[in-house]
Amino acid sequence: MNKLSRRDFIKMVNWVLGISGASIIISPIIAYFWPKNLEETPAEPVSAGTRDELDIGESVTVPFGRYPALVINTQEGIKAYSAVCTHFACVCKWDQNKNLIVCPCHDGYFDPLTGGVVSGPPPTGLHPFNVEIVDGEIFVSAGGDV
Numbered sequence: 001m002n003k004l005s006r007r008d009f010i011k012m013v014n015w016v017l018g019i020s021g022a023s024i025i026i027s028p029i030i031a032y033f034w035p036k037n038l039e040e041t042p043a044e045p046v047s048a049g050t051r052d053e054l055d056i057g058e059s060v061t062v063p064f065g066r067y068p069a070l071v072i073n074t075q076e077g078i079k080a081y082s083a084v085c086t087h088f089a090c091v092c093k094w095d096q097n098k099n100l101i102v103c104p105c106h107d108g109y110f111d112p113l114t115g116g117v118v119s120g121p122p123p124t125g126l127h128p129f130n131v132e133i134v135d136g137e138i139f140v141s142a143g144g145d146v
Contacts, residue, residue, distance in 0.1 A: 040065055041064065042064060045140060048060055048071040050137050052136065054138065056074070058096065061091075061093075064082075064140060069082060069083055070082070070094060070101065070126075072094055077131075078131050078133070079115070081126035081127060083126075085106075087103065087120070087123065088105055088106065090103050092126065100118060108122040110125060111125075129142060130142070
């Protein structure tokens with residue numbers, strides 16, 4: 001049986017640490033070139049919770065394929081839109097105090113009833129999604145052309 005000298009042990013530890021460090025640095029780079037296969041919009045409807053959980057004037061943001069969807073319970077019913085701003089793809093939020101959908105990046109505002117631009121730099125309104133309520137559960141689907 002060979003005795004491992006201190007020098008050989010230190011060399012072995014350096015190799016293990018070097019390979020570990022290199023893999024930690026290289027793995028995100030490799031993952032960047034082979035991203036997860038996320039659909040632009042899901043083929044099946046996505047649950048946004050139940051009608052009872054979403055009071056009038058409240059909203060919920062749900063994962064919807066590659067980008068999130070914003071579901072809002074308005075006075076005129078439940079509406080769903082892409083939560084991605086048409087200006088610079090920032091994620092929009094519902095502002096209950098202003099009763100508007102707000103893009104925090106460049107102060108863009110959208111109408112919760114139509115998804116249209118109220119003010120700010122966005123060139124077009126938010127893309128609407130279909131909403132269907134089945135047994136009290138809210139489902140969002142892309143429908144039509146996206």
